[in-house]
Amino acid sequence: MQAGISFFLSDFPAWQVETSKVTTGLYVNLESAEEILSATIHFCESEDRRREMGCVGSDYVRKHFDWDFLEVTFLEFAGNALNDRVAADSRVS
Numbered sequence: 709m710q711a712g713i714s715f716f717l718s719d720f721p722a723w724q725v726e727t728s729k730v731t732t733g734l735y736v737n738l739e740s741a742e743e744i745l746s747a748t749i750h751f752c753e754s755e756d757r758r759r760e761m762g763c764v765g766s767d768y769v770r771k772h773f774d775w776d777f778l779e780v781t782f783l784e785f786a787g788n789a790l791n792d793r794v795a796a797d798s799r800v801s
Contacts, residue, residue: 718738
């Protein structure tokens with residue numbers, strides 16, 4: 709997604725939950741040759757749609773997985789973990 713390339717991927721439910729927030733690619737049953745062929749044809753015939761999906765995916769990654777975005781969440785998590793550890797150590801002492 710970060711590279712701005714549209715894709716098709718397995719219709720695995722956990723992946724659909726995360727990527728369903730944006731239209732970055734097509735889900736296919738990887739055991740279905742018909743679905744894979746259909747997705748491939750769709751991409752070959754729809755250059756504008758393919759580019760649009762790629763741009764949306766790249767923007768999504770940049771906004772949601774960039775350090776500037778994740779830094780606050782990570783530091784809050786680390787601070788809470790440290791505080792929990794200090795509290796647990798003080799109860800043991």
